[in-house]
Amino acid sequence: MKDIIINTSWCKGCGICVALCPRNVLKLNEETVEVADNESCIGCRQCEYHCPDFAIRIGEEDV
Amino acid sequence: MKDNLYEKYLVDSAMPTMWCPGCGNGIVLQSIIRAVDELGLDQDRTVFVSGIGCSSRAVNYLNFDCMHTNHGRAIAFATGIKMSDPDLKVIVLTGDGDCASIGGNHLIHACRRNIDLTVICMNNSNYGMTGGQFSPTTPLGSQTKTSVYGSYEPPFDLCELTASAGATYVARAATYLPVQMKEMIKKAIMHHGLSFVDCASDCPSLFGRLNRRGDAGQMMLGWKDRLVSVKQAETMSREDLEGKVVWGEFVNSSERIEYTDVYRQNIARAKESVNG
Numbered sequence: 093m094k095d096i097i098i099n100t101s102w103c104k105g106c107g108i109c110v111a112l113c114p115r116n117v118l119k120l121n122e123e124t125v126e127v128a129d130n131e132s133c134i135g136c137r138q139c140e141y142h143c144p145d146f147a148i149r150i151g152e153e154d155v
Numbered sequence: 156m157k158d159n160l161y162e163k164y165l166v167d168s169a170m171p172t173m174w175c176p177g178c179g180n181g182i183v184l185q186s187i188i189r190a191v192d193e194l195g196l197d198q199d200r201t202v203f204v205s206g207i208g209c210s211s212r213a214v215n216y217l218n219f220d221c222m223h224t225n226h227g228r229a230i231a232f233a234t235g236i237k238m239s240d241p242d243l244k245v246i247v248l249t250g251d252g253d254c255a256s257i258g259g260n261h262l263i264h265a266c267r268r269n270i271d272l273t274v275i276c277m278n279n280s281n282y283g284m285t286g287g288q289f290s291p292t293t294p295l296g297s298q299t300k301t302s303v304y305g306s307y308e309p310p311f312d313l314c315e316l317t318a319s320a321g322a323t324y325v326a327r328a329a330t331y332l333p334v335q336m337k338e339m340i341k342k343a344i345m346h347h348g349l350s351f352v353d354c355a356s357d358c359p360s361l362f363g364r365l366n367r368r369g370d371a372g373q374m375m376l377g378w379k380d381r382l383v384s385v386k387q388a389e390t391m392s393r394e395d396l397e398g399k400v401v402w403g404e405f406v407n408s409s410e411r412i413e414y415t416d417v418y419r420q421n422i423a424r425a426k427e428s429v430n431g
Binding site: 101102103104105106107108110111112141142143144145146147149 | 159161165170171172174175176177178179180181182185186330331333334359370371372373375376
């Protein structure tokens, strides 16, 4: 399981990470993104690299 | 040293960015930060220069020496900085309107001189900050606020333009491929001579909305069908390439002499002639 760090004060809820995630790990709530299924994360970092607001980071090590 | 990349290179008090949700500029900025970090550039010896527009706001978030200049004149100011201290790394952040329209003249002349600047163009195909008017890179037939029946001006291919004007590193990246974008930016920064990276990007709140491309996520996924690599493009016909965006390296040459080198040679010759 990967450590998904979301900076909710920077996230604008654009949904790019949700659209790109191959395992449906993330979902949008009313304003920002949140982790829906942390177990499924494979650590591909598509969400991190595509986030226009620097709001997601995936931790280096498994937790 | 701060271990978090964003803490090190972004100005915390300026965040979050002023860009609309899903704007590609943030993805380009992130690739730049990663490229700068991997190259280990000195924050005190790297200068970012920008003009006016959404893209040019990027310098406000960077923890480097930055200069936010007049519309279209970023390359002119950057040329001055580079000439005064040729050992600085000077990186220009600009947009399609800023560098190809208002600053088009500065762009082609910087390419002609082959001065050692890195020009990174965040190309979102319209003027976002002023409300979505068509720009010199708006694809033919696209809806914008000033072309409600479809854009009727043929667009510039910025890579062809800069390559023919004399730039010695020319590449096109896309926000859909941020890792490849980072690698191209790294090469561009290390290249000695004018390097130009055209970053194909999205404007979901204006261009995307007016052209019914869906939300930011759908626009991002839409790139999958439109992006064609340089290698793939070689085997495709002109008709097949219609509506596609070719990404990759177009020019990477060290044949032409760099401008500050020529200038230094000239100074040496002048000194020689005076001293006899």
